Amino acid sequence: MSQQELAQFVPLANLSDDALEQATRLAKHISLESGQALFRKGSMDAHSFYLLAGEVALDSEDRSAPLLVKAGSETARHPLSRLKPRTYSCVARTPCRLVRFTDDDLDHLVARDQATAYEVTEFDGDDPQWMFDLLSNPAFAGVPPGNLHTLFGRFEAVPAEAGQVILEQGGPGDYYYLIRSGSVRVTRSAGDGKVITLAELQPGQGFGEEALISGEPRNATVTMLNAGELMRLPAADFDSLLREPLVHRINLAQGAELIKQGAQLIDVRLEAEFKEGSLKGSINLPLYLLRLKANNMDRKRTYILFCQSGRRSAAAAFLLTQRGFDARVLDGGLEALSKTGHKPAPATPHDTQHNS
Numbered sequence: 001m002s003q004q005e006l007a008q009f010v011p012l013a014n015l016s017d018d019a020l021e022q023a024t025r026l027a028k029h030i031s032l033e034s035g036q037a038l039f040r041k042g043s044m045d046a047h048s049f050y051l052l053a054g055e056v057a058l059d060s061e062d063r064s065a066p067l068l069v070k071a072g073s074e075t076a077r078h079p080l081s082r083l084k085p086r087t088y089s090c091v092a093r094t095p096c097r098l099v100r101f102t103d104d105d106l107d108h109l110v111a112r113d114q115a116t117a118y119e120v121t122e123f124d125g126d127d128p129q130w131m132f133d134l135l136s137n138p139a140f141a142g143v144p145p146g147n148l149h150t151l152f153g154r155f156e157a158v159p160a161e162a163g164q165v166i167l168e169q170g171g172p173g174d175y176y177y178l179i180r181s182g183s184v185r186v187t188r189s190a191g192d193g194k195v196i197t198l199a200e201l202q203p204g205q206g207f208g209e210e211a212l213i214s215g216e217p218r219n220a221t222v223t224m225l226n227a228g229e230l231m232r233l234p235a236a237d238f239d240s241l242l243r244e245p246l247v248h249r250i251n252l253a254q255g256a257e258l259i260k261q262g263a264q265l266i267d268v269r270l271e272a273e274f275k276e277g278s279l280k281g282s283i284n285l286p287l288y289l290l291r292l293k294a295n296n297m298d299r300k301r302t303y304i305l306f307c308q309s310g311r312r313s314a315a316a317a318f319l320l321t322q323r324g325f326d327a328r329v330l331d332g333g334l335e336a337l338s339k340t341g342h343k344p345a346p347a348t349p350h351d352t353q354h355n356s
Contacts, residue, residue: 001027001099009050010078011110019109026109028100032056032092043086046103048079054096056080058088068093154237158230166230167222173211175232176242179203182228188220188288199291200225206322210287212238213247213315219288247314248321249331252340255304258328263302268316279306279334287312287319294323306330 003020006012012023030049032038039045041061057066058081067088069075080098081088101109160166160182167177169189179201186199186207198220201207211218212235233242250258259265265282267274274284285293287307297303303325305313310333320327330337 001029005052006099008077013077015110023101023109026101026105030098030100032096032098034092034094036092038080038090038092038098039086041086041089044084045086046084048082048101048103048106049090050079050099051076052097052099054092054094056096057091057093059091060088071096151233151237151241154241155231155233158232160224160228160230162224162226164224165221166224167208167218167220169218169221171211171218173208173215173218174235176206176208176212176235176238177222178206178231178233180229180231182230183225184222185225186220186222186291196292198289203228209238209318210312210315213318214287214311216312247317248328249310249314250304250328251331252337255328255330258302258304261302263304263328265304265306266316267307268305268312269307273308279337282306287316290316290319294320294325297325299324302326302328304328304330307333309333309335 001024003017003024006020006023006027007015012020015023030038032054038049038056041059051069051071053071055068055070057068059066067075069080080090155178157180166184169187181203183203184201184207185197186201188196188198190196207222208218210216210220255263255265259281265279267278267282267284268287268290269278269284270286271284278284297320303320305316305320305327306329307313307316310329310331313329313333317327317329
């Protein structure tokens, strides 16, 4: 599905290029054989359908002639029988190809794109590119449009020199940072004195969220590789404007259902904690190594993250979501599960992933 194909439809035709790109990821293809029904009159389904190829009949079932809709026609630019409950039954007259969106996805996409354009362009005199970079980050797709203006206004520009240490391992969590220009290296000092490079980050990427979400000291050092400018957001604003809207929490029953569909459990605690017992079927990938290992993870898979209390797993979910992963947090972590009588199972050697 290309952006050009989607751009023929209403209201997708009015979306920005970035929003159209997101629409291509949300769109689902459907094929119908001649005579096959797409939906029935009176249906309350929560989807919008667009006709890409073929011809369908919209039948009001009141003895009047059906309305024939051909792909490429003016009528086909609009969702088929958009009103709910459906006022028509839709049946394919020829083999057809269609694209489907959930109504929520479509509404959120349009509302967010329009709000974003307004909020960004309202900041006269400021280079808006960093704002567009922020909004193109998958993590921020879940930020309510109403938060955007406040969010942009709370970021503060901070110049930085090459070699400058921005965050130091063991320090307090006070700000979340976005890179406006320049680049940074993320490192961690191991117990044996070795320094591990976890990542090198470029403009549009962020760092510093782990300590803000988990409440723990900084778990890595971040150093400027070259001169640039950072945008920083105070911890309190990060918490109210970003963390809560972006961290998707689920309960055990919801997690079990996702696992049936192929989701993977990840324990983000340290290896020593994991060896004491974890959830059956989980693998161990400590929070501090996620940046290093994320590129080897399957972006088509859903990940359910957990720790002891839910704090570290929330930080892990935020980090993965920034990279385009579908990450969920097991609400309350192992502490919440222990109250239900659930006992962690002993870990096995192959469950520990971070040495691979």
